[in-house]
Amino acid sequence: MLDYVNWFRHSTPYINQHRDCTFVLMLPGEGLAHPNFSNIVHDIMLLNSLDVRLVLVHGSRPQIEERLSARGINSRYHNDLRITDMDTLACVTDAVGALRIAIEAQLCTQQQGARLRVTSGNLVTAKPIGVVDGVDFHHTGEVRRVDRKAISRHLDEHDIVLLSSLGYSPTGEVFNLASEDVATSVAAALGADKLILFGEDTGIRDEQGELLRELKPTRAAPLLGKLGNSLPGNLLRAACKACNAGVRRSHIVSFAEDGAMLNELFTRDGSGTLVAQEAFEQIRSATIDDVGGLLDLLRPLEEAGILVRRSREVLETEISQFTLVERDGTIIGCAALYPLEGSTSAELACVAIDPNYRQGGRGDQLLQHIESQARSLKIDTLFVLTTRTAHWFRERGFVPSSVERLPAKRAELYNYQRNSKVFEKAL
Template sequence: MSDYVKWFRHSTPYINTHRDRTFVVLLPGEAIAHPNFNNIINDIMLLSTLGVRLVLVHGSRPQIEERLAARGMTSRFHNDLRITDSDTLGCVMDAVGSLRIAIEARLCTLAGQGSRLRVVSGNFVTAKPIGVIDGVDLHHTGEVRRIDRKGISRHLDDASIVLLSSMGYSPTGEVFNLACEDVAISTAAALEADKLILFGPDTGIFDTDGQLLRELKPSRALPLIEALGNSLPGSLLSAACKACNAGLRRSHIISYADDGAMLTELFTRDGGGTLVTQEPFEKIRRAHIDDVAGLLDLLRPLEQAGILVRRSREVLETEIDQFTLIERDGMIIGCAALYPLDEQSAELACVAIHPDYRHGGRGDQLLEHIEAEARRRSLTRLFVLTTRTAHWFRERGFEPSSVERLPQQRAQLYNYQRNSKVFEKNL
């Protein structure tokens, strides 16, 4: 029970962050066929209950294959695209329609358990034919032409879940078989969604050594996409990169086989799958007034242990412009303050790294950033006063100094009862 309470408390910031955000969730046919799908539906319902605006896009590839096999038909592909002739289109429509009804029924069953929920499907996707490629007619295989952004947004504003399939319609009444990844990317881009969540067979994307990649930029993904080929993980990684290049901030690749994978990815600091983003997962930046609460949470344990001098909320609000932060996925995990003392020197103070992140060189990154800022201001000397971390600063070029070496104004404020050691470093 204590682990549950701890997890629930730690998820609170993410609950607040995700409320009223728009997520597009891709459910390939393989995910729907997996025994864990009922748990995924439960998690989707939980997200909706927490105020997340949800668009679900479902695929149907294995279900189409089953129907083709049952009719004694063989799949035909060109450039990894299914050739959807009239007979194949019948199988596609059968598979997609059955899946849509099954998903709606499952969502409505859960909605009946004390909550009110509407699931909306419709002709939100306008499509066009791909046509003839290399002399091969793809018939009813198409691509997205337009997403009805206003129509979808209206239903999301009404707290409905919007369900889209891998089929689109033309203004002339034709039906086209689309790649579910194409629908998901186009929808996320049209809605300017906050996240695209892609369910795949694995925990995430792995490098050539078999290590899970927690974060990946599109510029580094091409060799992995080529290695994965036309497999489902390869298609998902390619889709995540395309979405990112189309302006979407974050795409998450997670496992449809792992119970709770989506909750772990969305409501824990480190997630559980692979994040594809143009933005750095961690960044160093200047603090602003909205960061005071996060700073208090970071500093309080160190103040209680006597490592840092206690700073009240009022003091932090007054001095917030002096602070530089390390932010990880919206959470403050490190900080340092730079207080000018005179025209040539400044005091480095309040250096702190969250206990869970003290072994990744973040303290060094923060110090390097502060020193660069001091040089930019034409400062030539840094002082630091410490009671417990003298060796850390000595190892980074700070030399023992004395109270007498401090500028007079700072020396007058020295706390002899605390008896901090003084170090300085020439820049």
């Protein structure tokens, strides 16, 4: 019970952050057929109740294959794209129509008086791929235009917009589209805050099988070469395309893992792979808006006697001295640099890393940043006063010093009752 309470408390910033945001969700046909789909529906309902604007794009590949097999029709591909002749198109429309009805039925299920409204329609205009390498793709198409105004209007009405892998041409033709193409095109057209892509695995893994928590599109090329046109490869390709088209963040999560989307959206570390242009974690200078987050980070360490207590007023006054490690909008580390008047020395103070993030070398990165900052200020010696972390500083080049070595004005402020050890490092 306590774990649930703590999770709910820590999710509050994300609840506020996501309100009135636009999310495009892409669920492949494999996800619709998985037993966990009913849980994903509940999670979609929850997001809707939290005032998240939702577009759900669904795929249908395995369902199409089932219908083709039942009718004795062989699947034909070229460059990993399905060739959609008239017989195949009949199977495509049959599969998509049945899936849309099933999804609408589940989303429209009333839950304790809360009823969702689902909207669909000819909101995506398509064009034919045509003939490639002498191969006629018939009714296989690609997105030509997204009716952004109509979709936005439905979202303003608090509807969930449901889109399939079918598109329509101005001449009345129907085209079979890749659901990833629909999802990325819609996300880009709407300027969506997030594109959430569901795959079978937890996210994208490196060559050693380790989950990649964060990935920039520029670093994805080797992985895309390895993954090819598999489902993970298609999802990663779509995530990169969306980011390059202006969507700030794309998330790849598992459709097989219960609650994967909620963990990705409402916890600091998430559960899948985040693909984003900007740094998910960064070192930056503090501003006055960071005082509340700093207090949350420092209070436990102050209560344990590791750091000297600083009031909100002191932090507000000294905020320009602080450098922060920020992870997805949350402060997980800090350090302060105080140049000492009348000398070429400075004091390094208030070095703190959230206990949950002390194994990632962040303290070293923060120290390197502070040292670089000090050098730019023509500081040649760093002093640090500590009671509990002497070994950490000694391992990083600080040597034992004394109060007498401190510049006079700083030595006058030394707290003999606290009895901190003094260390220094030549820059």
